Amino acid sequence: xxxxxxxxxxxxxxxxxxxxxxxxxxxxxxxxxxxxxxxxxxxxxxxxxxxxxxxxxxxxxxxxxxxxxxxxxxxxxxxxxxxxxxxxxxxxxxxxxxxxxxxxxxxxxxxxxxxxxxxxxxxxxxxxxxxxxxxxxxxxxxxxxxxxxxxxxxxxxxxxxxxxxxxxxxxxxxxxxxxxxxxxxxxxxxxxxxxxxxxxxxxxxxxxxxxxxxxxxxxxxxxxxxxxxxxxxxxxxxxxxxxxxxxxxxxxxxxxxxxxxxxxxxxxxxxxxxxxxxxxxxxxxxxxxxxxxxxxxxxxxxxxxxxxxxxxxxxxxxxxxxxxxxxxxxxxxxxxxxxxxxxxxxxxxxxxxxxxxxxxxxxxxxxxxxxxxxxxxxxxxxxxxxxxxxxxxxxxxxxxxxxxxxxxxxxxxxxxxxxxxxxxxxxxxxxxxxxxxxxxxxxxxxxxxxxxxxxxxxxxxxxxxxxxxxxxxxxxxxxxxxxxxxxxxxxxxxxxxxxxxxxxxxxxxxxxxxxxxxxxxxxxxxxxxxxxxxxxxxxx
Amino acid sequence: xxxxxxxxxxxxxxxxxxxxxxxxxxxxxxxxxxxxxxxxxxxxxxxxxxxxxxxxxxxxxxxxxxxxxxxxxxxxxxxxxxxxxxxxxxxxxxxxxxxxxxxxxxxxxxxxxxxxxxxxxxxxxxxxxxxxxxxxxxxxxxxxxxxxxxxxxxxxxxxxxxxxxxxxxxxxxxxxxxxxxxxxxxxxxxxxxxxxxxxxxxxxxxxxxxxxxxxxxxxxxxxxxxxxxxxxxxxxxxxxxxxxxxxxxxxxxxxxxxxxxxxxxxxxxxxxxxxxxxxxxxxxxxxxxxxxxxxxxxxxxxxxxxxxxxxxxxxxxxxxxxxxxxxxxxxxxxxxxxxxxxxxxxxxxxxxxxxxxxxxxxxxxxxxxxxxxxxxxxxx
Numbered sequence: 001x002x003x004x005x006x007x008x009x010x011x012x013x014x015x016x017x018x019x020x021x022x023x024x025x026x027x028x029x030x031x032x033x034x035x036x037x038x039x040x041x042x043x044x045x046x047x048x049x050x051x052x053x054x055x056x057x058x059x060x061x062x063x064x065x066x067x068x069x070x071x072x073x074x075x076x077x078x079x080x081x082x083x084x085x086x087x088x089x090x091x092x093x094x095x096x097x098x099x100x101x102x103x104x105x106x107x108x109x110x111x112x113x114x115x116x117x118x119x120x121x122x123x124x125x126x127x128x129x130x131x132x133x134x135x136x137x138x139x140x141x142x143x144x145x146x147x148x149x150x151x152x153x154x155x156x157x158x159x160x161x162x163x164x165x166x167x168x169x170x171x172x173x174x175x176x177x178x179x180x181x182x183x184x185x186x187x188x189x190x191x192x193x194x195x196x197x198x199x200x201x202x203x204x205x206x207x208x209x210x211x212x213x214x215x216x217x218x219x220x221x222x223x224x225x226x227x228x229x230x231x232x233x234x235x236x237x238x239x240x241x242x243x244x245x246x247x248x249x250x251x252x253x254x255x256x257x258x259x260x261x262x263x264x265x266x267x268x269x270x271x272x273x274x275x276x277x278x279x280x281x282x283x284x285x286x287x288x289x290x291x292x293x294x295x296x297x298x299x300x301x302x303x304x305x306x307x308x309x310x311x312x313x314x315x316x317x318x319x320x321x322x323x324x325x326x327x328x329x330x331x332x333x334x335x336x337x338x339x340x341x342x343x344x345x346x347x348x349x350x351x352x353x354x355x356x357x358x359x360x361x362x363x364x365x366x367x368x369x370x371x372x373x374x375x376x377x378x379x380x381x382x383x384x385x386x387x388x389x390x391x392x393x394x395x396x397x398x399x400x401x402x403x404x405x406x407x408x409x410x411x412x413x414x415x416x417x418x419x420x421x422x423x424x425x426x427x428x429x430x431x432x433x434x435x436x437x438x439x440x441x442x443x444x445x446x447x448x449x450x451x452x453x454x455x456x457x458x459x460x461x462x463x464x465x466x467x468x469x470x471x472x473x474x475x476x477x478x479x480x481x482x483x484x485x486x487x488x489x490x491x492x493x494x495x496x497x498x499x500x501x502x503x504x505x506x507x508x509x510x511x512x513x514x515x516x517x518x519x520x521x522x523x524x525x526x527x528x529x530x531x532x533x534x535x536x537x538x539x540x
Numbered sequence: 541x542x543x544x545x546x547x548x549x550x551x552x553x554x555x556x557x558x559x560x561x562x563x564x565x566x567x568x569x570x571x572x573x574x575x576x577x578x579x580x581x582x583x584x585x586x587x588x589x590x591x592x593x594x595x596x597x598x599x600x601x602x603x604x605x606x607x608x609x610x611x612x613x614x615x616x617x618x619x620x621x622x623x624x625x626x627x628x629x630x631x632x633x634x635x636x637x638x639x640x641x642x643x644x645x646x647x648x649x650x651x652x653x654x655x656x657x658x659x660x661x662x663x664x665x666x667x668x669x670x671x672x673x674x675x676x677x678x679x680x681x682x683x684x685x686x687x688x689x690x691x692x693x694x695x696x697x698x699x700x701x702x703x704x705x706x707x708x709x710x711x712x713x714x715x716x717x718x719x720x721x722x723x724x725x726x727x728x729x730x731x732x733x734x735x736x737x738x739x740x741x742x743x744x745x746x747x748x749x750x751x752x753x754x755x756x757x758x759x760x761x762x763x764x765x766x767x768x769x770x771x772x773x774x775x776x777x778x779x780x781x782x783x784x785x786x787x788x789x790x791x792x793x794x795x796x797x798x799x800x801x802x803x804x805x806x807x808x809x810x811x812x813x814x815x816x817x818x819x820x821x822x823x824x825x826x827x828x829x830x831x832x833x834x835x836x837x838x839x840x841x842x843x844x845x846x847x848x849x850x851x852x853x854x855x856x857x858x859x860x861x862x863x864x865x866x867x868x869x870x871x872x873x874x875x876x877x878x879x880x881x882x883x884x885x886x887x888x889x890x891x892x893x894x895x896x897x898x899x900x901x902x903x904x905x906x907x908x909x910x911x912x913x914x915x916x917x918x919x920x
Contacts, residue, residue: 099569149572326885486646486688
């Protein structure tokens with residue numbers, strides 16, 4: 001009996017434990033953010049297609065809808081999250097029209113993905129108004145400027161009436177306006193329209209464009225950009241529900257463009273373009289920080305973070321974010337991602353393209369605002385495994401990943417390392433006079449250190465930017481001795497290093513040769529392409 | 541004709557650009573492009589004979605102040621005017637060379653000095669970069685406040701006296717040492733220096749993407765640190781035939797960055813890694829030339845120097861080399877290096893898609909005797 005009882009008790013205990021573990025896993029899964037991952041050959045599709053298949057609208061629609069199902073929001077479904085009568089805005093990335101010299105297939109969101117999202121919302125939700133909103137490098141029909149205008153068959157067109165032909169998006173020819181007309185005919189109880197965000201800037205009572213300050217997040221975080229007030233659009237501020245539908249491709253200054261970078265298209269070009277151009281260069285000039293555009297990307301998202309995201313990863317561009325000269329620039333991946341957390345979505349997209357998500361600065365800024373997580377342990381990928389779809393895309397030449405931010409700093413390099421103070425740099429570059437609180441003087445030598453935790457032995461390239469004479473040692477061994485008195489550049493000096501498993505200590509001694517000594521450090525992977533080596537963490 | 545069409549289509553800030561119809565043959569797309577969309581590659585091509593003329597829009601173009609026959613001995617001033625004219629033509633308006641190079645940049649000028657000061661008669665002056673062209677370029681940079689440090693660099697191998705050589709007076713008695721001394725005096729705020737890339741520290745770095753050189757199993761090369769670290773790299777080389785590349789030009793000039801300490805003074809170590817064209821493109825990829833200048837008073841055909849006063853200049857090395865190759869009488873596709881470089885995204889080699897400003901290629905054409913033993917690859 002006792003034995004039996006013991007047996008029973010153990011069984012009951014084991015069963016109970018298993019139930020607790022299962023419940024805990026379920027709970028954990030419920031807490032995880034979901035990202036739907038649906039390639040064209042996904043077994044759950046009615047007609048799985050090769051990853052090389054050009055696809056047609058029916059197949060793309062099924063991929064998108066399946067991804068929407070897999071990546072459902074915490075509300076249970078996309079339609080459940082959209083309140084009755086809502087104004088839903090669908091924001092694709094259509095930065096260019098096909099005729100633009102810099103256009104290449106893969107430059108813009110596949111119109112079939114955009115249509116599938118609109119059709120889903122129209123068919124399944126109680127939205128009252130569905131708007132396709134975008135602002136690209138094309139002037140609208142009433143803009144008197146002559147540059148960046150387009151015409152077809154002798155008639156001036158903008159995105160609304162531009163005919164993409166029947167080859168660009170196989171199975172879906174025509175224009176945006178035709179697409180919206182057809183959907184409107186099928187759903188007469190809903191209003192469908194198009195807003196050109198380039199001309200939708202918020203104005204004051206006199207009609208002049210007005211800046212709006214970046215709203216503070218619940219945790220008090222405000223603007224990251226060089227100035228806190230932006231020209232933004234009425235549509236972005238006033239819509240009830242925003243669905244972000246970017247194309248997945250590389251971007252020169254921030255690595256990857258997907259959900260968050262798509263917000264650059266929400267900045268009205270009527271406010272941010274220079275005469276004779278229709279690119280938002282003024283946005284870059286006014287809001288970039290240390291040559292990074294990530295701060296203003298995160299700020300623009302803050303005005304109305306996406307309520308849901310669908311990433312078009314059917315075709316994208318490697319090497320450059322617009323058309324380049326390489327014949328293999330367009331990458332066909334044939335998958336779609338969907339989810340409500342833009343950080344998880346972008347982290348997944350970056351991973352799929354062979355980037356280290358940790359390198360994307362705007363993801364860190366988004367996380368500071370509480371927009372989501374890039375930790376894959378907190379993300380549930382539903383559908384296909386990201387590892388199966390991951391490829392290594394060609395990086396932009398100017399790309400480099402996120403440098404270290406956590407430092408120990410001293411105005412006296414000879415002082416005991418234990419006395420060096422902690423300093424968190426907001427950008428890749430550490431200004432030594434500011435960080436050490438000690439002005440530069442000829443010959444003055446600053447001490448700078450950081451710890452690198454590696455999950456195994458790692459071959460890497462140490463990229464250093466410096467103004468001054470810099471000597472670097474890793475775990476007590478000198479690995480670099482360089483001097484620079486000309487332009488400062490992240491990654492100017494490079495040297496191969498080997499990280500040991502566990503903690504590594506990197507120490508720089510920077511001798512001032514001018515009045516503004518600076519330093520930055522990126523630990524690039526063995527390909528030396530600017531990506532941070534995998535499996536490391538910086539700390540002070 | 542095609543080039544003229546292209547000028548019309550895409551060169552300036554407001555050109556209509558018809559696109560290929562996608563659906564119906566009668567459909568035409570037209571874009572009035574903005575300045576940011578102007579992707580037309582410009583290459584300046586100027587002969588010493590260049591006179592006042594008109595461009596394709598009928599606008600007046602000032603000629604050289606003192607045009608001279610193409611085989612005439614040019615004075616320093618005449619050659620300087622030739623270089624400046626090519627620099628003015630070989631740019632997009634903005635960014636020009638002067639706006640491309642910042643005041644605090646470190647500029648490396650990679651010159652081709654692949655012959656020693658006492659080289660065999662006939663090889664100099666045509667086989668090396670024209671020193672007066674280099675001087676004119678540096679003068680342009682200094683006058684326009686471009687660069688805080690300007691380094692003239694070359695792997696000298698066994699040519700230890702190349703910096704001090706006056707090349708038997710071939711360039712008016714000019715030597716690189718004299719040049720640097722002159723500029724250091726006239727522009728004391730800029731650091732001028734000579735750098736033997738063979739004596740510089742080198743670093744093994746992986747080739748971006750994948751090495752073209754098929755036997756380079758390591759997928760990396762030793763590169764002088766200066767090439768990787770400088771902010772801007774400008775290549776200056778002669779129009780010169782090459783026994784294995786066909787013509788050396790800008791890409792051939794890059795073979796000179798491979799350090800002799802690693803690859804031998806004749807770069808024989810590179811042969812183990814792949815074909816010269818593959819290696820040239822691999823080496824170029826470490827720091828693609830921000831600007832390329834070819835020519836001067838002399839060029840080099842098989843066996844002898846050629847007196848041919850001409851400058852080819854532009855920001856796209858592939859396009860500059862394509863134009864120069866056409867001038868030298870090479871057919872499109874003759875130089876294997878160009879399609880390889882084009883495929884890697886370094887620019888267009890299609891001379892019909894390049895806006896050649898100044899003289900026409902046909903006016904400048906002077907077929908060079910091809911190198912012995914070299915044969916054009918089968919056209920694909």
